Amino acid sequence: MGCTRGLLTRCLCGITGLFYPQYGIVLDAGSSHTNLYVYEWPAEKENDTGVVHQVEVCKVEGLGISGYSQDTEKAGLSLQRCMKRAQEVVPEHQHRETPVYLGATAGMRLLSIADRVLSAVEKTLRSSPFNFQGARVISGQEEGAYGWITINYLLGNFKQPGWLNFLPHLRSSRGTSGALDLGGASTQITFVPDQEPIESQENSLHFRLYGKNYKVYTHSFLCYGKDQALRLKLASDLQASNGSLLDPCFHPGYLRIMNISDLYTNPCIANGEQQLPFTQLHLQGNGDYQRCRMTIQKIFNTSHCPYSSCSFNGIFLPPLQGEFGVSLDARYTWREVSGASQACDNHVEQQASKVFVLLQVKAEFPKIKEKYLSEYCFSGTYILSLLENGYGFTMEKWQSIQFLGKIGSSDAGWTLGYMLNLTNMIPAEKPPTRPLSHASYYFLLVLSSSSLSL
Numbered sequence: 431m432g433c434t435r436g437l438l439t440r441c442l443c444g445i446t447g448l449f450y451p452q453y454g455i456v457l458d459a460g461s462s463h464t465n466l467y468v469y470e471w472p473a474e475k476e477n478d479t480g481v482v483h484q485v486e487v488c489k490v491e492g493l494g495i496s497g498y499s500q501d502t503e504k505a506g507l508s509l510q511r512c513m514k515r516a517q518e519v520v521p522e523h524q525h526r527e528t529p530v531y532l533g534a535t536a537g538m539r540l541l542s543i544a545d546r547v548l549s550a551v552e553k554t555l556r557s558s559p560f561n562f563q564g565a566r567v568i569s570g571q572e573e574g575a576y577g578w579i580t581i582n583y584l585l586g587n588f589k590q591p592g593w594l595n596f597l598p599h600l601r602s603s604r605g606t607s608g609a610l611d612l613g614g615a616s617t618q619i620t621f622v623p624d625q626e627p628i629e630s631q632e633n634s635l636h637f638r639l640y641g642k643n644y645k646v647y648t649h650s651f652l653c654y655g656k657d658q659a660l661r662l663k664l665a666s667d668l669q670a671s672n673g674s675l676l677d678p679c680f681h682p683g684y685l686r687i688m689n690i691s692d693l694y695t696n697p698c699i700a701n702g703e704q705q706l707p708f709t710q711l712h713l714q715g716n717g718d719y720q721r722c723r724m725t726i727q728k729i730f731n732t733s734h735c736p737y738s739s740c741s742f743n744g745i746f747l748p749p750l751q752g753e754f755g756v757s758l759d760a761r762y763t764w765r766e767v768s769g770a771s772q773a774c775d776n777h778v779e780q781q782a783s784k785v786f787v788l789l790q791v792k793a794e795f796p797k798i799k800e801k802y803l804s805e806y807c808f809s810g811t812y813i814l815s816l817l818e819n820g821y822g823f824t825m826e827k828w829q830s831i832q833f834l835g836k837i838g839s840s841d842a843g844w845t846l847g848y849m850l851n852l853t854n855m856i857p858a859e860k861p862p863t864r865p866l867s868h869a870s871y872y873f874l875l876v877l878s879s880s881s882l883s884l
């Protein structure tokens with residue numbers, strides 16, 4: 431029985447909600463892959479901070495939905511297995527009341543036919559027994575904001591004194607924690623700066639949460655997620671080549687042949703293709719961490735800044751403030767960052783076969799999937815460059831970064847903040863403290879009045 435029908439049903443559900451946890455589903459349609467999250471919370475505490483937590487993450491097999499632009503039907507079909515999984519996790523009698531949202535990020539921001547892909551996806555989601563609430567491309571600003579909300583909600587930073595704190599050791603010492611999100615097609619930085627006002631309007635957000643005002647700086651760099659950044663770098667290196675590239679960001683012995691047209695498939699790399707006299711790129715790795723950093727440097731333009739301070743490409747960045755949590759894909763990121771120079775400088779005889787070199791790298795980093803292995807040197811070096819040269823995390827500021835991945839049982843990505851906002855579970859004002867929730871009070875009242883009438 432669903433809880434959205436009639437008054438009587440709603441009353442019953444209000445009462446039964448005391449016993450049943452509630453659920454919400456969010457699909458994170460990223461540029462490289464989609465994850466489905468199921469969240470759970472006790473119904474009578476929905477407005478308290480820290481009670482919503484992740485009970486399931488299902489990884490959709492195959493490409494991110496933007497990868498199905500040639501065959502949009504498949505974007506919808508690809509989600510079916512995880513939607514089935516969600517039906518197993520959420521008790522059947524609660525399917526109809528459980529909201530499901532899909533948010534697509536940078537891969538879809540770059541796609542001109544994003545609407546067609548979204549329609550295909552919507553068809554699959556509407557055919558599920560859940561309460562479909564919408565599939566849309568979220569803006570970079572939203573992605574940054576919801577990532578910041580997730581991290582601070584999970585760390586307990588919105589809690590007022592007196593609220594129970596489940597993770598005191600992780601709670602930020604300075605009020606809130608900044609959020610860094612490193613995706614495949616975009617990257618976000620969000621934090622509360624000391625400096626006021628925030629010089630650029632489009633980087634400024636105002637929130638009132640649990641009775642407190644927050645002025646938050648955020649920026650999303652489209653094309654600076656690690657997959658698109660690699661394309662930017664290759665396109666820049668190609669201009670001065672004859673189609674053969676000795677690349678310090680790939681380990682020695684690594685060979686890759688790419689069609690130039692495959693490189694110029696989205697707006698991140700505009701109009702360079704026509705000028706090139708060759709149609710293929712022959713890339714050969716000659717891993718060298720220091721030189722790799724130098725080639726990456728070129729994609730950060732620091733030649734102009736119309737504000738008092740900038741990150742790169744003329745984008746305002748106030749002085750970094752407080753602690754930062756790196757979200758979601760951090761579990762890979764940290765490994766890549768810490769192993770970057772080792773992965774690049776893995777000097778093996780140049781003439782050694784590609785297979786041999788790959789096996790060598792694999793032996794050193796045994797848990798890394800083959801498909802990520804080849805880009806390990808680039809990814810780690812890129813993330814270090816972005817944090818140090820792009821955002822200005824110096825040696826001492828570096829200490830303020832925590833690679834989070836999970837906080838408690840929940841992934842530290844934007845999805846939880848998105849759902850909390852859409853389900854009105856982050857109130858502007860602090861919920862009044864009362865010995866019993868409204869529902870419990872009502873329930874007890876019903877019980878006592880019925881016992882009186884016996």
Ligand SMILES: Nc1ncnc2c1ncn2[C@@H]1O[C@H](COP(=O)(O)OP(=O)(O)O)[C@@H](O)[C@H]1O
Binds near residue numbers: 655
């Ligand atoms: N096991 C892994 N090892 C290394 N990198 C990974 C792994 N799994 C995912 N990634 C990377 O994490 C990033 C996730 O980005 P994604 O969320 O899909 O994009 P966006 O947020 O920009 O839309 C991608 O660059 C992807 O290649």
Ligand SMILES: [Ca+2]
Binds near residue numbers: 612613614
């Ligand atoms: Ca992402």
